[in-house]
Amino acid sequence: MFKSINSNQGELITIYFEGKTLNVPKDYNVATALLWAGVCDFRETTLNNMKRGPYCMMGVCFDCLININGMDNQQSCTIQVSDGMKIKRQVINSSGKK
Amino acid sequence: MNSAKYDIIIIGAGPAGISAAVLADQHKASVLVLDENCAPGGQIYRAIEKNQKSDNEWLGQSYQDGLPLIEDFRRSRVNYQHSAKVWHLSGAKAVHYSVNGKSHSAKGGQILVATGAQERPFPVLGWTLNGVMSAGAAQILLKESGVVYEDAVFVGTGPLLYLIVHQYISAGIPIKAIIDTTPRGNYLRALRHSFGVLKNTKNIFQGWRWKWEIIKSGTLYISNISDVRINGSDSVASVEYCQRSKWKNLNCKQVFLHQGVTPELNTSLSAGCDKSWDARQACWTIDVDQYGQSSVDGISVAGDASSIAGGVAAAQRGSIAALNMLYNLELISRGDRKVLSKPFKKKLSKEMAVRPFIDSLFKPHVRYRTPQDNETIVCRCEEVTLAQIKESIGVGCKGPSQLKSFTRCGMGPCQGRLCGLSVTEILAKELEIREEQAGYYNARPPIKPVTLAELASLDET
Ligand code: FES
Numbered sequence: 431m432f433k434s435i436n437s438n439q440g441e442l443i444t445i446y447f448e449g450k451t452l453n454v455p456k457d458y459n460v461a462t463a464l465l466w467a468g469v470c471d472f473r474e475t476t477l478n479n480m481k482r483g484p485y486c487m488m489g490v491c492f493d494c495l496i497n498i499n500g501m502d503n504q505q506s507c508t509i510q511v512s513d514g515m516k517i518k519r520q521v522i523n524s525s526g527k528k
Numbered sequence: 529m530n531s532a533k534y535d536i537i538i539i540g541a542g543p544a545g546i547s548a549a550v551l552a553d554q555h556k557a558s559v560l561v562l563d564e565n566c567a568p569g570g571q572i573y574r575a576i577e578k579n580q581k582s583d584n585e586w587l588g589q590s591y592q593d594g595l596p597l598i599e600d601f602r603r604s605r606v607n608y609q610h611s612a613k614v615w616h617l618s619g620a621k622a623v624h625y626s627v628n629g630k631s632h633s634a635k636g637g638q639i640l641v642a643t644g645a646q647e648r649p650f651p652v653l654g655w656t657l658n659g660v661m662s663a664g665a666a667q668i669l670l671k672e673s674g675v676v677y678e679d680a681v682f683v684g685t686g687p688l689l690y691l692i693v694h695q696y697i698s699a700g701i702p703i704k705a706i707i708d709t710t711p712r713g714n715y716l717r718a719l720r721h722s723f724g725v726l727k728n729t730k731n732i733f734q735g736w737r738w739k740w741e742i743i744k745s746g747t748l749y750i751s752n753i754s755d756v757r758i759n760g761s762d763s764v765a766s767v768e769y770c771q772r773s774k775w776k777n778l779n780c781k782q783v784f785l786h787q788g789v790t791p792e793l794n795t796s797l798s799a800g801c802d803k804s805w806d807a808r809q810a811c812w813t814i815d816v817d818q819y820g821q822s823s824v825d826g827i828s829v830a831g832d833a834s835s836i837a838g839g840v841a842a843a844q845r846g847s848i849a850a851l852n853m854l855y856n857l858e859l860i861s862r863g864d865r866k867v868l869s870k871p872f873k874k875k876l877s878k879e880m881a882v883r884p885f886i887d888s889l890f891k892p893h894v895r896y897r898t899p900q901d902n903e904t905i906v907c908r909c910e911e912v913t914l915a916q917i918k919e920s921i922g923v924g925c926k927g928p929s930q931l932k933s934f935t936r937c938g939m940g941p942c943q944g945r946l947c948g949l950s951v952t953e954i955l956a957k958e959l960e961i962r963e964e965q966a967g968y969y970n971a972r973p974p975i976k977p978v979t980l981a982e983l984a985s986l987d988e989t
Binding site: 431432433435436455457458459462465470471475477478480481482483484485486487488489490491493503508 | 564566611646647658668673674676701762908940942945977
């Protein structure tokens with residue numbers, strides 16, 4: 431599991447992943463916050479329904495795509511968390527429909 | 529649509545971009561810096577301001593060295609836009625970018641692409657499983673948020689791999705093993721270039737020290753391997769490696785892969801800059817002259833975005849490019865350009881002297897650049913395997929663009945960033961042609977995926 435080695439994590443805010451409440455450091459990006467909270471399965475690939483999560487953490491690979499506040503394809507390693515954010519695993523089948 | 533106008537627009541705020549910005553500002557040019565990250569420093573000095581307040585010694589001296597540069601940058605009058613995603617750069621020196629889902633445009637008298645490097649793809653069996661990340665990702669998590677994974681396995685080669693492992697060990701994070709994929713023959717090949725090392729011993733000794741301290745720490749260090757793959761159904765269950773023709777298994781839940789870095793190509797290529805294949809670095813580089821001027825008028829490329837030479841070299845190349853842009857803008861004379869660029873060129877040549885050694889030592893084996901197993905996924909986005917690529921070649925596919933239409937390889941959101949190099953080398957190998965002939969994807973705008981809403985918002989500004 432990912433964990434933090436910083437003794438002081440600063441202010442925590444509340445986000446929701448699949449309806450579950452997570453209290454995460456305010457200055458994390460969404461991908462980091464989820465990994466830190468034990469979530470590594472961010473989405474399912476459209477073709478083979480493989481589970482995927484962040485790979486590069488620097489905005490290159492687009493494997494960290496996730497649904498944030500109802501919007502698919504959000505590049506979670508480049509987006510800061512914000513209070514009350516609602517995050518969902520991204521599942522889009524090949525016809526583009528849910 | 530009104531575009532803001534600047535003398536110089538710089539894309540990227542790593543050592544190259546920042547050095548260029550600071551120097552251009554000193555010579556009274558108006559400068560806009562567009563940075564994808566939320567704070568200056570690029571990947572090498574990522575989150576440096578944040579870490580300044582903590583006493584995280586394990587980050588090391590080479591990291592802390594970046595601070596004065598960032599401080600100069602903050603003190604300058606440069607217009608700095610963080611969290612900016614540049615999605616279009618045209619030959620007409622217009623830049624389109626979006627911040628928080630809203631698009632903007634700006635025009636520059638001169639443009640500098642300083643978008644840095646990305647990690648080279650590492651297409652081995654199982655590299656798409658959950659629990660496999662790049663070692664660069666491990667470093668970002670550590671630097672930016674102090675987030676780590678205990679008992680992970682690090683696989684690969686290159687200075688960055690040793691650096692992150694060294695940082696983990698210094699911070700007291702247990703590591704399950706390091707599997708070093710540096711090909712044995714590289715040590716000999718590198719020795720031939722050891723003359724250059726004499727000109728810059730500090731650089732090399734630091735690398736050796738990291739490696740030595742890693743071995744000394746008692747961490748399981750596995751080398752001289754001939755193949756590696758990652759097992760698991762949904763997520764990682766183990767890493768397997770082949771040593772002296774025997775496959776061995778290592779159970780683990782997290783793997784970090786790394787085999788060097790390569791230039792960020794999409795930005796320069798989409799603007800029409802010419803490129804060449806660099807056999808020593810086994811990657812494409814952007815053609816620039818001694819001042820960083822690309823083949824497109826008014827567009828310069830500096831730092832690792834043109835060819836890999838590291839952070840210190842990037843700072844010099846950024847400064848040299850800035851002087852040339854200032855000259856093009858008639859803000860300094862030709863003579864000034866020459867005189868002022870001298871100290872940067874001197875420092876740069878010292879950095880460049882060690883490149884042949886480093887490049888030869890850490891050149892990843894061809895078997896890790898072009899996958900061997902037919903089932904290995906080459907294009908992560910569209911889940912295209914080596915078998916599918918070979919099949920397309922078998923029925924007449926001749927190049928990357930055709931491959932796109934045959935298989936969708938390279939058509940996903942990463943726009944070929946994680947498969948482009950592999951595709952060039954696979955095509956070259958299968959068709960028995962040179963990499964130059966095999967070519968690369970045509971990079972077209974948008975450079976980064978944009979939503980229709982983002983596009984539409986441009987017209988309102
Ligand atoms: S993890 Fe690669 S783009 Fe976010």
